[in-house]
Amino acid sequence: MNVQELMAVQTQALAEVADAGAPAELEAVRVRYLGRKGQLQTIMESLKSALPADRPALGRAVNELKQSLTAALEARKAVLDAAADAGKTSAWDATLPGSWRRVGSIHPVSQVIAEAIRIFARLGFTVADGPDIEDEYHNFDALNTPAHHPSRDTQDTFWLEGRRLLRTQTSPVQIRVMESQPPPVRIIAPGRCYRRDTADATHGANFHQIEGLYVDRTVSMADLKGDITYFAREMMGADINVRFRPHFFPFTEPSVEYDFSCHVCHGTGCRVCKQSGWIEISGCGMVNPKVFRRVGYDPETVTGYAFGMGVERIAMIKYGIEDIRLLYDNDARWLEALA
């Protein structure tokens, strides 16, 4: 066999490929030439008897034949497949609903807590935890609550036996953390709190708070304002403003209440902010030296700020929830819509 003969085989084979009108015909061509007992196999066998000098050229020609034939087969197959697919419809309906399961939702209260943790984590705060069943000392005494303060009444607080109670605030976590470690302290403490409030659109007997505490050598009110403002903008939007009003809490001095500008109307007044342009969030202030002395910190060497916030309140504002009871209703349709 010489190169001319090989060229002839190639021409013949390519012509047959081009003539194949159906996939089965094309397959027959493939088997005839490239199959285990096909013509190329025979040619390869015959090369063994060729003159050694001719072998390289013949080998190259055979390879070329094989490559061009393979390429032609593939190209023709694509053409035939496309022709076969043209106008054909699938046996199944591609618009059927997908069968992979949906992703669930995380409760708004958990979302707000997670978001707050994330925001304060960027500033170096870590999460601290405390028990729901507290003692009177951590919930009231250590926080400088006067012995006869109305918040201690059975009217307002769920008392248990042995001067134990369901914590009315997350502030006792401040005390537990300071008791357990020397300064500096930079913690936030989310958790569930309890007050004997009759349930209505904005109150429930259990609710969640996030407590924050920062103690170091020179913590100032300017730090408090800066950090709360940063939090407000991260949580509610970059254009949120914060205003601070002096107030009174036994465990901070000076004490401050803070409001966010209304994220709905941006301060012009609307139904959400009751026309005031501001939404009251919660309280904060500089840690009262009396509290530091209780936990064995020296108020001459450290100062600190503390803040609190109601999680449900922020969740209601953020998600546009009008009644706090919806957060505890657990209607699957309502929860699914939050995913």
Place this chain on the structure above:
Amino acid sequence: MRIPLSWLAEYVDLSGIAPTDVAARLTFSGTEVEGIETIGASCPGVVAADVRAIAKHPNADRLRLVRVFDGTAEMEVVCGASNFEAGARVALARLGVTLPNGLTIAATKIRGVSSSAMLCAADELGVSDDHSGLLLLPPDTAPGTPLAEVLGLPETVLVVEVTPNRPDCLSLIGIARELAALCGRNVRRPELEFAAAGAPIGERVRVSVEDPARCPRYTARLLDGARSAPSPLWMQRRLRAAGVRPISNLVDVTNYVMLECGQPLHAFDLRMLKESRIVVRRAAAGESLRTLDATAHALTPEMLVIADGAHPVALAGIMGGAESGIADDTTTVLIESACFEPTGIRATVKAVGLASESSYRFERGVDIGNCEWASRRAAQLMAQLSGATVAPGVLDCYPVPPAPRPVAMRWERAQALLGIPLESREMMAIFKALELPVAGATDAGCTVAVPSFRVDLEQEVDLIEEVARVHGLDKIPAPAPVARLVPGADDRPSRSREQLRARLAGLGLDEAMNYSFVSERLLGLCQVGDPATRVKLPNPISADHTILRDSLLPQMIETLGRNKARQVTAAALFEIGRVFSRGTGGVYQEEERLAIGLLGPVGRGGIVSRAPVTAEEVFGALKGVVEAIWSAQRLPVREIAGMRRPAVDWIGCDGPLFEAGQALTILLDGQPVGRLGVVSRAVRAEWRMTEPIAVLEMAVAPLLAHALDVPAARPLPAYPPVARDLAFVVADAVRHEDVVATLLQAAPKELVDIRLFDVFRGDAIGAGRKSMAYALTYRAAHKTLTDEETNRMHESVMQAVSKGLHAEIRAG
């Protein structure tokens, strides 16, 4: 507290400052203005008129024809009120005037008599809600004077919330003092001048204080010849605007002075005080007192009373007695102006269940230095309004006047705490403006001699707060935060919990949240937990919330039931929350748990068939969630025969909550950490649920313990796997876990995967039997398995299954 601005203006000049600005200054200095109310309208066209004559209406018994002069003309008006006679001054609305209640005066005929104006009652003018008769104006009012001028309408009232530490702001003068400091103006106090005559009080009345700890100061003053009458209109107006109902001149003065300066006062009728004595003492056991509100109180020795020579006549600082107070015929008045200790007042208020404006102030702290001034002020006003004569002198039991409290403040400390470089001179100016005398000042700081009206100022930071709130919190900068890291802080627990939530949601579950309280009934229904170790609330808020939950399951089942009742057909919920119990010795314990509840065809995607959900299906879905979470949270795995399987053991779980045989307890290292099962028909019946639902509860701690462990990467297998199927028929009682155990026991190390792909029951198999089919994978670590080798291994596995499980092998 309600602050009528026109009254406030007596004590501080607010000219040029709009009411909204006054409110803002108070709010941003710590006295929050909750609202600004407007009382009454200016009522243009309503004027004072003189009643000239009154005649009967010819056609109506209850109507009268009133001839009035409005300053320019006389006219006849038909009127239904009868609380006035000729000579009275009344409010006349002229033709065409629209009153605040929307009524427009038109010419009309009433029972045949034409009337072209209207005489008005207080409610019609928006002055108060009084409709008992016409509003009567002072008799000396000139006819034609616009009503707004007579009444000072409209009146603007600030409703302020005074924080508990600032009782000094529970008065107009206190608020005026704040505003004077904030606006750079001065406080004006009323001039107190009156003549005294007759026998001095000391010769007529004896006062003794037996408990000076509970009553550190008691003053008494006496007036004779008082005549009880309604207060003048200006005083009534102010009291009403402040939210106090006018009664009579003598009583009104006590309220007026309390609102003015914050000192609660009481007025006794001296005739009713036996032996003309005042004894401030503890009540004796068995004594009782009927207070002004006509309720009777049994007294105890813990209560402080004001007594006369024989009996208690007032509950000290809270309310006077019904018999000894001011009556219409009272002529001799004893004014009590005293200071009572807050704790005792609070205890008595609680014990008798009676509070008053007076007790409210004493509980917070009344200015002990002001008692005598308030007494003089009341005497002056009573003399002025009732024609009484003040007896000379005052009885003042004041054994230990407190010295001014020195509190020091360092400039540098204030600057550092506030974060602003405020100069010492500015801080001094703030103290001066607040009437806080600076006893001494140096380069380092100053000392304030805290006056008696500021009970809240005790330590340095209290003074720093004064500086901050008067200077303005808005002037403190809010710099960009600086991140600071605390060495050793560990955020892994919270990250693990967040990861758990995210993965549960990722598996298609929605997070629910229930209250920590449950009802006894729900717990009884579900019969979970141990009634003996439950935490009961001694003071629950409602019958539905009497117990702290000791399991999340009852509420999860209730939640699914409620959803079902609302025609929700599918729900996949989880909750993470704390449960509570009492351990040995009654110690309170809490533990964080995870609950999951599945309702409906939650595992079916795409085309959701209407085929009823079976217990097996819903349970299988739930078990799948547990297995997925187990590996997602990296709980321990066991490596047996080369295979890594969750190190979890399942054992049957009995109990009334679950269907028999359809519940499992989850064991981790042999310890139960949770359970899951199909809720029993009996429990479901409570919510009329006929279809099966499945619930799980387990401890959260093991789910967090390894959540952030880093898994070691494993090399990919170098040699190809060989697949062999194993199908057999066994007795129904043989469980999948039994099959797996048998396989693992018999398996060569080359068996690397076991997957169940079919379970079938039917006539062809026979009753009490089932067909099971497993896909087994074999692979050797260091070579390619030949067919022959694989067949040999598979043969031995088949024999083990055949023998061990009495299985009939169906195919190779």
